Amino acid sequence: MAQEKPRLAVVGGGLAGLMATIRIAEAGYPVDLFSLTPVRRSHSVCAQGGINAAVNVKGEDDSPQIHFLDTIRGGDFLADQPLPFGMCRAAPALIHLLDRMGVPFNRTPEGNLDFRRFGGTLYHRTAFAGASTGQQLLYALDEQTRRFETEGRVQKFEGFEFLGIARDEEGTCCGLAAMDLRSGEIRAFPAAAVLLATGGCGAIFGLTTNSKDTTGSAAGAVYQQGARYANGEFVQVHPTAVPGGDKYRLISESVRGEGGRIWVPAAPGDRRAPRDIPESERDYFLERKYPKYGNLLPRDIATQEIFRVCVEEGRGVGGETAVYLDVTHLDRKWVESRLGSVLDIYRTYVGEDPCETPMKIFPAVHYSMGGIWVGYGRRADGFPDPHDPRTHRTNIPGLYALGEADHQYHGANRLGANALLACIYSGTIAGPAAIAHVESAGRHATADAALAREGWRWREHFDALRARDGDENLHRIHRDLGKWMRENVTIVRHNKALAETDGKIRELMDRWRRARVPDRGTWANQSLRFANQLWNMLVLARVITLGALARNESRGAHYKPEFPRRNDAEWLKTTIATAGSDGPILSYEPVDTSLAPIQERTYG
């Protein structure tokens, strides 16, 4: 009689989690898939512009190797090179796979896949489905997952919040604890391996381009259980977004990829309406300073240039950190077919037509390059080995991380349209690697006791939270956290302000301990889960802030005027944060630079 195969748990139903789920189910292993929300509503839907792959259909002699070199340079050489190397090589085949799944990618007149330009490269390398590419990719993977679900190979736990892992006596991950967000019940689930695909941690910065669920809570939880967190200080601020009271809404980089131009009035204090400012009195400052790449610089550089023009030179639109993003010179019909859903966002929330009036846009926190530390095994030919149990594994055996939740691929700055690719690629290799772990590891002898212990621990934790009386308001603490992080730990960082911010976060942690949960019930208690998330956010906020304070150089998205240059002699290394009793303990590891030379980073 065939022995029943052990179950694996995937946490998170965005692109990374679904791709891993599909790969594991295909290999014949049953999957339990946990998600806060029906997976079709995951944050991956927000990705707009596209997904990179050097398919080279425009006669430009593009290649996966050039894509790889662009990615490494875009990340200011901080990325370990083997995983991005594997990703860029695999990308063309992944695009064909997604196309086979029915993703409605835009087409050329001949019916081939179309590709657009994006930041940090000179090639047409970005496949896209209108301007809601993430949504379309997510739906394709959701549909394939649903097919496995009907066959009984995937069981979904939608409306469950991951709380933490369980570890057996050897320290190996043997399952997880999760809360049923309706009943409030806390349950422990055995799992032969746990794969965290829980996304980024934007909510730490309050108002960002991220979805509401993107708190980083799961990453913060496993960090407190001993998982290492790497390069937390590298946080991408996207140059183009629209502010709102509930979030910043992204205006995709693809707007510039399709010919959109960024400018400010040449004279400080020019308050005329944008259409009344003649060409000769506009400053297309990115095109002027970077004639080769123009508006399609990597995001870190574009954002820092916007900051320079607006804050240091005082030429921001309306005196704010804002610039114009202009598509009024482009053909309306053509723009609508390629960017329609993004322009609709601007119309809905700003109330103006971008085809008539230049968009007024602001930088906003967008993506976390850092994340849960994961390693990789390599084949003899240099490629990452998807069948090596070390690939995408954290420092905890049996615990894997992938997608935005991990720290790999992007170094100090992510190139546009590489996120969707990294999410999907990491799913394709983390799934088989987790299976390799399951096949090589023995049975968990002590799993039952560990699972029971975790269940009890979390029940007691939430009972205490629910019963707590205090005068502090959880949402005000969150608002203060976001404000401090946005002001001091985003585009420009000063050591004095970073140290003050860490002090502030510790103060907020004290306030959290005195905060009252305004709902004492168990059924669908949204305040209770937020209280738990907020603690994990505060913990990660310290990791981000102290990582930034320690790193005395400027690299990628991390810019310190006190140390304006990249310093490879001292800082070409990965920041590793480990949870200590008084906060994060920082250590450093060398970067794997075995596949591309370290160079000056220029975009003249």
Add this chain to the structure above:
Amino acid sequence: MDDARDRVVLRILRKDRPDGPSRWETFAVAREPRMNLISCLLAIQQDPVTIEGTPTTPVAFEANCLEEVCGSCSMLIDGIPRQACSTLVDDLGPTIELRPLTKFPVVRDLVVDRAAMFEALKRIRAWIPLDGTHELGPGPRVSERERIFCYQLSRCMTCGCCMEGCPQYNRRSAFIGPAPLAQVRLFNAHPTGAMIAGERLGALLAPGGIADCGNSQNCVRLCPKDVPITDAIADLGWQTTKELIRRLLGH
């Protein structure tokens, strides 16, 4: 904050548990320029106090992307099913009424359970029958015209507004509803998806299938993403008729 220009008044139908009683509570929040309803609900979440000054529990609601692409935050806003994230308070009257969708079981307050919509996607086999995720070369060549057609249908975010507005979709009927019908049209239009078109049409010929559509056209009027639902249903009428004849002839 007494003036209507300075505040937004929200009258919200609340329910603590699926089997519990409903009650109305009214809140006032400070008005901001170009404020959406999610911002109002976030303000209530931060300070859950009614307009009479009575402390209460925060209003439960579902939301995620906040830019009308995830489909989470559907609710009845002044009686109309729409997304709370893309509804601006300036476009509504001085008092706004919020209720949960009525065609789905209430979980709590404004949160409803739309699992029926995802179950329907299983019934109609809403996927491309892939041989596997291993490398098999490029997909089928598709014209941009066909691509645009599929993209329009593929923007459906399973928000449920069309289902809420459909008179035929309710607890007394087995009708599968407009959203899944449009997805049959989508997958039957794809060259590979069409290989199991007959199975999908079979699901629509079963009880609760396409014959139950009453052609009220509410679905297409309520869809926030302009999915051409009624065009899709009209075309499926032809497809199912042909499928029926094919089956009768035993082909």
